[in-house]
Amino acid sequence: ETGVTQTPRHLVMGMTNKKSLKCEQHLGHNAMYWYKQSAKKPLELMFVYSLEERVENNSVPSRFSPECPNSSHLFLHLHTLQPEDSALYLCASGLRDRDYEQYFGPGTRLTVT
Amino acid sequence: DQQVKQNSPSLSVQEGRISILNCDYTNSMFDYFLWYKKYPAEGPTFLISISSIKDKNEDGRFTVFLNKSAKHLSLHIVPSQPGDSAVYFCAASGGMEYGNKLVFGAGTILRVKS
Numbered sequence: 001e002t003g004v005t006q007t008p009r010h011l012v013m014g015m016t017n018k019k020s021l022k023c024e025q026h027l028g029h030n031a032m033y034w035y036k037q038s039a040k041k042p043l044e045l046m047f048v049y050s051l052e053e054r055v056e057n058n059s060v061p062s063r064f065s066p067e068c069p070n071s072s073h074l075f076l077h078l079h080t081l082q083p084e085d086s087a088l089y090l091c092a093s094g095l096r097d098r099d100y101e102q103y104f105g106p107g108t109r110l111t112v113t
Numbered sequence: 114d115q116q117v118k119q120n121s122p123s124l125s126v127q128e129g130r131i132s133i134l135n136c137d138y139t140n141s142m143f144d145y146f147l148w149y150k151k152y153p154a155e156g157p158t159f160l161i162s163i164s165s166i167k168d169k170n171e172d173g174r175f176t177v178f179l180n181k182s183a184k185h186l187s188l189h190i191v192p193s194q195p196g197d198s199a200v201y202f203c204a205a206s207g208g209m210e211y212g213n214k215l216v217f218g219a220g221t222i223l224r225v226k227s
Binding site: 004006009040041042043045048056090091092100101102103104105106107 | 115147149155157159162202206217218
């Protein structure tokens with residue numbers, strides 16, 4: 001499979017649940033990103049990993065916990081979320097020195113009940 | 114405060130006519146600008162970009178214009194086709210100094226009517 005894939009595509013979870021979002025890229029990139037897209041709002045950068053090291057945490061609450069075990073995989077672990085966390089979560093990848101051209105996955109539509 | 118603004122939430126254009134999508138930015142340190150296109154149930158895909166040293170970049174039916182003094186860029190699509198119907202995001206980057214981070218606008222929904 002090519003490009004950037006994300007699983008699951010849809011997720012409904014209660015506020016006390018723990019779940020994880022997965023992202024995988026097959027493009028040979030060395031930087032990966034998590035974005036949040038809420039309705040009618042700009043894409044918000046959450047986390048940046050460069051060469052598997054977290055280089056950016058954009059004031060994201062600790063109930064979101066990223067993990068990047070290698071350059072091809074990125075996870076977002078979720079626990080005790082709030083209804084306002086319901087959004088589309090997009091993963092992207094790029095090359096560290098050209099990461100203004102990012103390649104996005106299809107996103108996970110998250111609903112917190 | 115949003116650094117990249119797309120003030121038109123939606124735009125409707127007849128097939129064959131020109132679509133013009135606008136974007137304004139506030140940070141004069143931005144030096145690279147991009148347009149992404151997003152279909153439903155898919156992630157944004159890179160469409161076209163422009164460096165701040167240029168004022169125009171063309172790729173087939175798509176042309177991006179940059180007016181640095183006005184901190185304004187626009188995407189022209191001509192002729193517009195029904196398959197162009199999507200959400201278009203403007204994004205800006207401050208280069209290495211800003212960690213190459215992208216700052217996105219809220220998007221404009223383009224509908225091309227046949």
